[in-house]
Amino acid sequence: MRSKYERPVSLLSRPSGQRLTTSAMIASLAGPDQRTRPAPFGHALAALAETRPEIVGLTADLGKYTDLHIFAKAHPDRFYQMGMSEQLLMCAAAGMAQEGFMPFATTYAVFAARRAYDFICLAIAEANLNVKVVCALPGLTTGYGPSHQATEDIAIFRGMPNLTIIDPCDALEIEQAVPAIAAHQGPVYMRLLRGNVPLVLDGYGYQFELGKAKLLRDGNDVLIVSSGLMTMRALETADQLRADHVDAGVLHVSTIKPLDEDTIIRAAAKPGRLVVVAENHSRIGGLGEAVAATLMRAGVTPAFRQVALPDEFLDAGALPTLHDRYGISTAAMTASIQRWLAA
Amino acid sequence: MQSQVVRPNAPNLAEHAYRIRRNALLMGEVQGQGYIAQALGVADVLAVAYFHAMRYRPEDPEWEGRDRFLLSIGHYAIALYAALIEAGIIPENELETYGCDDSRLPMSGMASYTPGMEISGGSLGHGLALAVGYALGLKRKKSDAFVYCLFSDGECGEGAVWEAASGAGHWKLDNLIGIVDVNNQQADGPASEVTGGLEALADRFTAFGWYAQRVDGNDIAALTAAFDAARIAAVAQPRVIVCDTRMAKGVPFLEQREQNHFLRVEPDEWQKALAALEAGRAA
Numbered sequence: 001m002r003s004k005y006e007r008p009v010s011l012l013s014r015p016s017g018q019r020l021t022t023s024a025m026i027a028s029l030a031g032p033d034q035r036t037r038p039a040p041f042g043h044a045l046a047a048l049a050e051t052r053p054e055i056v057g058l059t060a061d062l063g064k065y066t067d068l069h070i071f072a073k074a075h076p077d078r079f080y081q082m083g084m085s086e087q088l089l090m091c092a093a094a095g096m097a098q099e100g101f102m103p104f105a106t107t108y109a110v111f112a113a114r115r116a117y118d119f120i121c122l123a124i125a126e127a128n129l130n131v132k133v134v135c136a137l138p139g140l141t142t143g144y145g146p147s148h149q150a151t152e153d154i155a156i157f158r159g160m161p162n163l164t165i166i167d168p169c170d171a172l173e174i175e176q177a178v179p180a181i182a183a184h185q186g187p188v189y190m191r192l193l194r195g196n197v198p199l200v201l202d203g204y205g206y207q208f209e210l211g212k213a214k215l216l217r218d219g220n221d222v223l224i225v226s227s228g229l230m231t232m233r234a235l236e237t238a239d240q241l242r243a244d245h246v247d248a249g250v251l252h253v254s255t256i257k258p259l260d261e262d263t264i265i266r267a268a269a270k271p272g273r274l275v276v277v278a279e280n281h282s283r284i285g286g287l288g289e290a291v292a293a294t295l296m297r298a299g300v301t302p303a304f305r306q307v308a309l310p311d312e313f314l315d316a317g318a319l320p321t322l323h324d325r326y327g328i329s330t331a332a333m334t335a336s337i338q339r340w341l342a343a
Numbered sequence: 344m345q346s347q348v349v350r351p352n353a354p355n356l357a358e359h360a361y362r363i364r365r366n367a368l369l370m371g372e373v374q375g376q377g378y379i380a381q382a383l384g385v386a387d388v389l390a391v392a393y394f395h396a397m398r399y400r401p402e403d404p405e406w407e408g409r410d411r412f413l414l415s416i417g418h419y420a421i422a423l424y425a426a427l428i429e430a431g432i433i434p435e436n437e438l439e440t441y442g443c444d445d446s447r448l449p450m451s452g453m454a455s456y457t458p459g460m461e462i463s464g465g466s467l468g469h470g471l472a473l474a475v476g477y478a479l480g481l482k483r484k485k486s487d488a489f490v491y492c493l494f495s496d497g498e499c500g501e502g503a504v505w506e507a508a509s510g511a512g513h514w515k516l517d518n519l520i521g522i523v524d525v526n527n528q529q530a531d532g533p534a535s536e537v538t539g540g541l542e543a544l545a546d547r548f549t550a551f552g553w554y555a556q557r558v559d560g561n562d563i564a565a566l567t568a569a570f571d572a573a574r575i576a577a578v579a580q581p582r583v584i585v586c587d588t589r590m591a592k593g594v595p596f597l598e599q600r601e602q603n604h605f606l607r608v609e610p611d612e613w614q615k616a617l618a619a620l621e622a623g624r625a626a
Contacts, residue, residue, distance in 0.1 A: 056483070080479065083513065085506035088472045092510065095476015098461070099484065103476075119503070122466045123473055127454060 020318035022143040028196035029141065029229060029319070036196035037171035041134060042070025044178035045104055049075050052182060056096060058082055059106045060089040066106035066136045067194045086111045090119035090133070097129035102182060109135035109150030109191060113157060124187045125162045131187050138167065138191035138228065139280030140309055140326060145316035151309050155285025157189050158257055164188045164210070165256040167228035167280075167287075171197040173254060176208035184210055191228055200232050206252075213260040215267060219249035222337060223267055223302075226278040227253050227287050230307070234278050236330040237337065246341060249273075259290055265298045275302045276337060280328060283308035305340050307333050356563050359429055360390035361624045364593050366425035368620065370441035370448070371606075372613040377442070377450065380591040380603040382422035384526045385493070387561050388586050389426040392491060392522070396570040401431035404458040408488060411477050413462045415470020415494040416524070420452035423460065423493075432459040468501030470494050471521060475507050478516040478581075486518075489574065493522045497529030500538040505551070511581040512552025520573045521548070521583040524560065526590045528604050548583045560586025594619045 030036045037043075049055040049071065058080040063069045072079035080096075082089045086107055093103035112120065112135045124131045135153070142148045157165055164184060168174045174197065181188040204216045216231070217238060224234040231252045238248040251267050253260065268275050268291075275295075277288040288306040295301065309326050323329035327336060367382035392412065393399075399409040414423050421441065427433045433447070440446035447456050453463040462473055474492035481488055498504060511519055525541055527534045535541050545555040554576050558565040566586070573582040591597035591606070594616045600606065608616065 082510055085510060087468070087503040088475060088506035088510045091469055091472030091503070091507070092476035092479060095473045095478070096480040096483075097476075098473075099477055099480025101480055101483065118466055119469060119472070122463060123469050126463055 020321050022316060022318055028198075029193060030196055030198040035199045037199050038196050039067035039070050039194065040171040040174040040197050041178065041192055041194065042067035044175045046071045046074035048179050048182055049078065052102065054100060054102045055104065055182065056080060056101050057104050057106070058089055058093050058096075060084055060086045060111065062107050062136070065108070065194065066134065066192060068104070068106045071104075086116040087119045090116045090131075091123045093131045094123035094127065094129050097124070097131050098127070102130050102132070104132045104134055106134045106136070106192070108148060109138045109153040110148055112189070113150055113153040117156060120187075121160055125160050128162045128186050130185060132181050132190065133188065134190045134192050136192045136194045140314060140322055140328065141193070141229070141280070141319065143317045143319055143322060146313040149314055151282045151314060152285065153191070154256055154281050154287070158285060158290065162187055163257065166210070166254050167191045167256055168193070168208070168254050169228055169231040169252060170200040172199055172201045172206060173208050177254070180208055180210045193229060198232060200235065208254065211255045211258055211260055213251055213253040213255070213263040216250045216252050219247040219273075221246050221273060221341070222248040222276060223251060223270070223273045224248055224276045224278055225251045225253055225264065225267070225287070225291055227256060228280050230278040230280050230328060233328065233330045233333055237334045240330065240334045241337060244338065246338070248337070253287060256287055256290065259294060261294045261298075264291055264294055265300055268295050268302050269300045273302060274305065274337070274340060276305045276307055276340070278307040278328070278333060281308060282311055284311050305336070307336060356390050356394055356567070359394045360387045360563065361593075361620065362429050363389055363422070363425045364620055365617065366428050366435075366438060367421050368594075368613065368616050369438050370421050370424060371608065373439055373441045373443065374450070375610070376605060376607040378418045378421055378604075379606045379608065380528070380597060380600075381419055381524070381526060382425060383591045383593050383597070384588040385419065385422050385524050385560070385586075386425070386593070387563050387566060388493075388522060388524065388588065389422060391563060391566040391570055393426050393430045395567055396574065397491065398488070399430070404432050408486070410489045410491060411461050412459075413464070413470045413474050413477065413490065413492040414452050414460065415462075415464045415467065415492055416498060417451035417453070417463065417465025419493065419524075420448070420450060420460070423452060424448050424457070427457070427459040430459075433457070467494075467498040468503035471507035471511070472503050474519055474521070475511050475514070475516065478511070478519040479514065481518055482516075489518050489520055491520045491522060493524065495529075496523060496525040496527060496534040496541055496544070497538055499523070499540070499544065508548060508551040508553065515552075515579040516581045517579050519581040521553075521581065523583060523585045524588055525585055526588045528590050530604055532602070545583070545585045548585070552580055554578050554580040554582045555585065556583070557585040557587070560588035561592050593623055595623075
């Protein structure tokens, strides 16, 4: 009889040098040769706060783990440690916004989306307050298992009126997004990549604009519509597909809500392309379904596939292993697209 | 420390409380039922808050220097509207619109509907946590305004109340004054049975670092003294006044009703209720 504790691969049969540890990628999602910048959110917020005295930073015992410690060090009198109390965190941010401040409140995406939802919804979003909720560990960016993996945060938040949702790709975009979301009047949820964050989009002359999807490269065979770290993977996938004489374009959609429907419809309407939506999120309720509904409403119906996490509680382990296992590594995504094109 | 001074007792606090109760009954009649017993019970607390303790400008409800009053228990809106009408912030002729379509006085209090309603309450457990943010914000602005937050005994079952209690104590928010209405009645029955812990409520706040008082919430002299102490106490602590109130206070035949969380009053009883209230009016 199979034990409930049995794992698919017998670990002890593997030499210890070949065991990938959960701490792999814990400090950075970057590959070995990838360029990175440290703590882009913390540095961008600290810099912006120099000219925006109304900015304050709040966290629920995750300052160091959301890069807010950089801000706290630069502006100690504007940093509020709320302790391990996400409900209080969100309401305190709302109260400070009511008094005219612009709070950036940080925690992990699981805690904001699951634990503090009612508080973000009613205290912040219903009142349309100028609170920016910035959350690390979006989707599958930790190997700690379901307690820390926010695989459904976008599905949870998309139904919340007034809330803008962004999913930046790299260090450059995070740096650009911070002043942009500060300039936006109203609540924002930002999925955060932390630590040494890969730097990719500088090679594409990229400029973040809230609410705008950007075509990073065009291609005649496949259009990959992606957000967050999956845009990095999409660009790598497009390079790999080129070796296979497959011409793939990448449309980066970092604002999940409001969705840039016009740009998406225009790009997907170009005939003869397979449309693949790639996201670091459950296949349910995220960018994929948002794009699908947008295209259906517009009567644009290309061949359509999703690269997304399964509707499951995911395994613990090392991120490279898990990204391969669940199909969101560059290699897995490339293989999926090749398979779909061959079918 | 706050610079506000103790004011002399307004001689007519009981009369204000009477008029708040009367306003609540008149609004209750529009719906025929509702949270009338809570409104009657908390009227003395609101009279002391609005006519003794708080600083505000009726003609300018968003005046920056005002004390903030956060109604966490959204269903007590009928009570706060009654007080806001008495305070001149809402015109008296809006009474008859209470809970009607397109009224500024919805049955659960919402900030975007009503002048003087600072927050949208109703999802219980939010108010005190919001108050922490207001208090932090006011301190950043070096304002000497107070944040008052009215919440309830049953609401203390919400974990967020205790996140806020802990946070306020940790931040030593001496500009925050919590008011707990303990009427021992919540949706499913007596709060002492449904939630429990009511006897120790003040002690619980004390343990979280608060300056806590417990008073008879229908004793205007006791309330006045408690609000004064809360404002002037020379301690770097948030303050809480636990107020034991009597549901439907002031209308004896309604006080006797069991299960009066959502009170149904028959059409012919409203005049009797107003008459009973009038009979008990302070001379």
